[in-house]
Amino acid sequence: MHHRQLAPFPEGFLWGAASAAYQIEGGWNADGKGPSVWDVFSKQPGRTYQGSNGDVAVDHYHRYQEDVALMAEMGLMAYRFSISWPRIFPQGRGEANEGGLAFYERLIDALLAHGIEPVVTLYHWDAPQALMDEYGAWESRRIVDDFEHYCRALFTRFGAKVRYWITLNEQNIDTTRSFLLAKHPPAVRDRQRFYQANHHAFLANARAIRAFRQLVPGGKIGPTFCYCPAYAASSRPQDVVAAESAEEFTNHWWLDVYATGRYPASAWAWLVEHGQAPRIEGGDAELLAEAKPDFLGINYYYSQVFEDNALDGVGETDFNTSGQKGSTPVNGVPGLYKTTANPHLPTSNWDWAIDPDGLRITLRRVTSRYNLPVLITENGLGEFDQLSDDGKVHDGYRIDYLRHHLLACQQAISDGTKLMGYCAWSFTDLLSWLNGYQKRYGFVYVNRTETDPLDLARIRKDSFYWYRDVIASNGRKL
Numbered sequence: 001m002h003h004r005q006l007a008p009f010p011e012g013f014l015w016g017a018a019s020a021a022y023q024i025e026g027g028w029n030a031d032g033k034g035p036s037v038w039d040v041f042s043k044q045p046g047r048t049y050q051g052s053n054g055d056v057a058v059d060h061y062h063r064y065q066e067d068v069a070l071m072a073e074m075g076l077m078a079y080r081f082s083i084s085w086p087r088i089f090p091q092g093r094g095e096a097n098e099g100g101l102a103f104y105e106r107l108i109d110a111l112l113a114h115g116i117e118p119v120v121t122l123y124h125w126d127a128p129q130a131l132m133d134e135y136g137a138w139e140s141r142r143i144v145d146d147f148e149h150y151c152r153a154l155f156t157r158f159g160a161k162v163r164y165w166i167t168l169n170e171q172n173i174d175t176t177r178s179f180l181l182a183k184h185p186p187a188v189r190d191r192q193r194f195y196q197a198n199h200h201a202f203l204a205n206a207r208a209i210r211a212f213r214q215l216v217p218g219g220k221i222g223p224t225f226c227y228c229p230a231y232a233a234s235s236r237p238q239d240v241v242a243a244e245s246a247e248e249f250t251n252h253w254w255l256d257v258y259a260t261g262r263y264p265a266s267a268w269a270w271l272v273e274h275g276q277a278p279r280i281e282g283g284d285a286e287l288l289a290e291a292k293p294d295f296l297g298i299n300y301y302y303s304q305v306f307e308d309n310a311l312d313g314v315g316e317t318d319f320n321t322s323g324q325k326g327s328t329p330v331n332g333v334p335g336l337y338k339t340t341a342n343p344h345l346p347t348s349n350w351d352w353a354i355d356p357d358g359l360r361i362t363l364r365r366v367t368s369r370y371n372l373p374v375l376i377t378e379n380g381l382g383e384f385d386q387l388s389d390d391g392k393v394h395d396g397y398r399i400d401y402l403r404h405h406l407l408a409c410q411q412a413i414s415d416g417t418k419l420m421g422y423c424a425w426s427f428t429d430l431l432s433w434l435n436g437y438q439k440r441y442g443f444v445y446v447n448r449t450e451t452d453p454l455d456l457a458r459i460r461k462d463s464f465y466w467y468r469d470v471i472a473s474n475g476r477k478l
């Protein structure tokens with residue numbers, strides 16, 4: 001063990017928690033909202049865990065005041081939530097729906113009244129179904145104009161009240177599941193379509209940032225990326241090359257474009273060789289280079305280990321959406337890399353390695369490659385929480401997870417990372433896209449099952465009181 005004196009959390013550090021519209025709101029067709037791709041997809045048989053969906057979710061749409069009161073009681077300083085695009089533009093574009101805007105205005109005002117800084121995610125995976133029907137959503141360049149139109153409406157309406165904005169949530173995870181693993185809509189496996197959809201999302205991100213500079217000059221904006229640091233399975237140079245390739249294809253591919261506007265060279269060369277590189281049009285490179293984020297939002301859950309993969313080796317397969325430990329298959333890209341378990345780390349029931357050092361490694365890698373401030377926009381532990389006979393939820397394992405990851409943040413701050421804040425995933429329990437309501441992350445338990453909303457009662461978990469004390473002591477008391 002090293003006994004280094006760790007730097008304290010800076011004054012003004014944003015102690016927060018996070019959520020996303022589809023996962024908490026419910027009210028799926030309230031006040032003029034149009035259907036999102038998830039409203040449609042989750043109703044198709046076999047897509048989600050036990051057919052769970054967000055029709056009611058945890059009914060935050062109707063209970064936001066109770067939820068904000070709990071945030072205030074906890075002393076939360078920042079709350080990250082997403083705005084549902086089809087709530088604002090039921091058809092994806094055209095006229096804004098005042099009913100949707102008014103809901104978010106009420107939420108933002110309630111947060112500000114309690115001194116809680118709103119951190120708004122513009123897009124957390126719930127694209128308007130109308131745009132999927134019309135032109136295939138992210139597969140068409142047309143989405144770039146429609147996304148900018150949507151963002152402008154929000155910047156204009158909320159720019160004076162909201163200082164921190166996130167463009168896209170986890171473009172890497174969403175597109176990987178949509179186009180490589182056939183798990184999110186449109187649920188296909190096609191590497192060329194994957195790279196093309198990503199290119200459109202990069203352009204949309206850049207257009208949003210460009211519009212933001214005009215409309216919200218004092219605000220801060222950046223994308224949120226899910227970073228899984230790649231480790232080599234051994235010191236065999238072949239495994240190290242595999243891990244470097246994984247780092248390039250699963251991390252740099254996105255972060256380089258966000259931060260510098262350029263695709264990383266070795267991945268680009270490989271895609272050209274395999275006929276999978278996206279089509280780029282005149283003006284794209286300039287737009288991508290111009291739109292610099294103020295910070296990088298980082299979601300961190302686990303690290304991954306990679307080894308060499310033969311040319312006829314394993315490809316993209318599947319992942320654990322049941323909570324049955326050990327059910328994650330090997331995934332890879334033939335000729336580049338494949339995953340393998342880390343013998344040095346424990347895992348959650350969903351086979352996610354529990355690795356606080358991985359967060360420190362993430363923050364160091366991101367800082368030395370991009371030298372931008374970082375906001376941790378998600379980090380947390382999904383587990384099968386139980387409501388005990390005493391009416392409480394004793395989630396000491398979650399406290400343990402969060403404590404060690406916050407220590408890793410302090411190590412990274414000591415290493416030179418400019419860390420703006422930390423948003424735990426999640427504030428209340430919520431719907432996991434593919435794992436239903438059984439995989440819980442919240443500081444606040446919500447009483448419901450996969451298919452039965454029960455009474456949706458909010459119950460403070462042990463971790464609620466622990467985080468309250470962490471915030472009150474600005475992280476001195478972990």
Ligand code: BGP
Binds near residue numbers: 425434
């Ligand atoms: C991130 C998403 C969140 C959330 C979280 C936990 O990828 O941004 O929306 O769901 O992961 O993932 P899961 O629900 O699969 O456990």
